[in-house]
Amino acid sequence: MESLVKNMNMVQLIFDLQAGLKFAFWNRMSIAHDTKLAQTEPSPTEFTIGHNVGSKGEVDKVMEQAKKAGATITVEANDTFWGVYSDYFQDPDGHLWEVVWNPQWDITE
Amino acid sequence: MESLVKNMNMVQLIFDLQAGLKFAFWNRMSIAHDTKLAQTEPSPTEFTIGHNVGSKGEVDKVMEQAKKAGATITVEANDTFWGVYSDYFQDPDGHLWEVVWNPQWDITE
Numbered sequence: 001m002e003s004l005v006k007n008m009n010m011v012q013l014i015f016d017l018q019a020g021l022k023f024a025f026w027n028r029m030s031i032a033h034d035t036k037l038a039q040t041e042p043s044p045t046e047f048t049i050g051h052n053v054g055s056k057g058e059v060d061k062v063m064e065q066a067k068k069a070g071a072t073i074t075v076e077a078n079d080t081f082w083g084v085y086s087d088y089f090q091d092p093d094g095h096l097w098e099v100v101w102n103p104q105w106d107i108t109e
Numbered sequence: 110m111e112s113l114v115k116n117m118n119m120v121q122l123i124f125d126l127q128a129g130l131k132f133a134f135w136n137r138m139s140i141a142h143d144t145k146l147a148q149t150e151p152s153p154t155e156f157t158i159g160h161n162v163g164s165k166g167e168v169d170k171v172m173e174q175a176k177k178a179g180a181t182i183t184v185e186a187n188d189t190f191w192g193v194y195s196d197y198f199q200d201p202d203g204h205l206w207e208v209v210w211n212p213q214w215d216i217t218e
Contacts, residue, residue: 043149044149
């Protein structure tokens with residue numbers, strides 16, 4: 001389920017991911033306004049969002065979807081020396097996403 | 110459960126929050142290295158982490174804990190015009206946390 005919340009100049013898009021967890025998109029200007037901080041230059045190295053999937057093929061599939069949706073690939077999918085198969089891309093707002101298959105983690109839908 | 114993962118110069122502290130959800134702390138230099146991006150100046154207005162709790166008293170309690178742990182309060186707890194009781198603080202790395210009681214959301218532990 002997703003919902004769009006509008007409060008004056010603040011617009012949020014909220015996704016219910018699972019019990020107790022929501023993921024919301026909110027523009028930087030509104031974050032600055034609401035937290036009473038000066039808005040600063042975007043910095044992609046502040047955080048990454050990890051999306052763990054169940055196989056290498058699924059990593060490749062999500063990567064293709066991201067490319068088609070306008071993402072910028074910063075690291076193509078590869079077998080890393082620490083044992084996971086992963087990539088990184090930036091969404092159109094510059095936020096970093098990692099799509100990962102980690103054979104040591106069980107993924108439950 | 111938490112675990113400390115060390116890979117060369119990359120150190121991560123990973124918290125298992127609930128089924129399928131992990132929250133990891135990782136330094137900006139490692140994010141830049143791993144994503145092949147240049148490290149940029151910290152920007153607190155990139156994202157906020159929301160912590161929803163079950164009452165106004167619980168908001169105040171978490172706020173006190175954050176203060177004692179060295180947080181910088183940017184917005185003291187208050188009744189907002191959109192109906193929630195919330196505050197904002199920055200952790201010692203500058204990341205923004207919001208502690209919120211939203212009477213329209215059910216909180217399940």
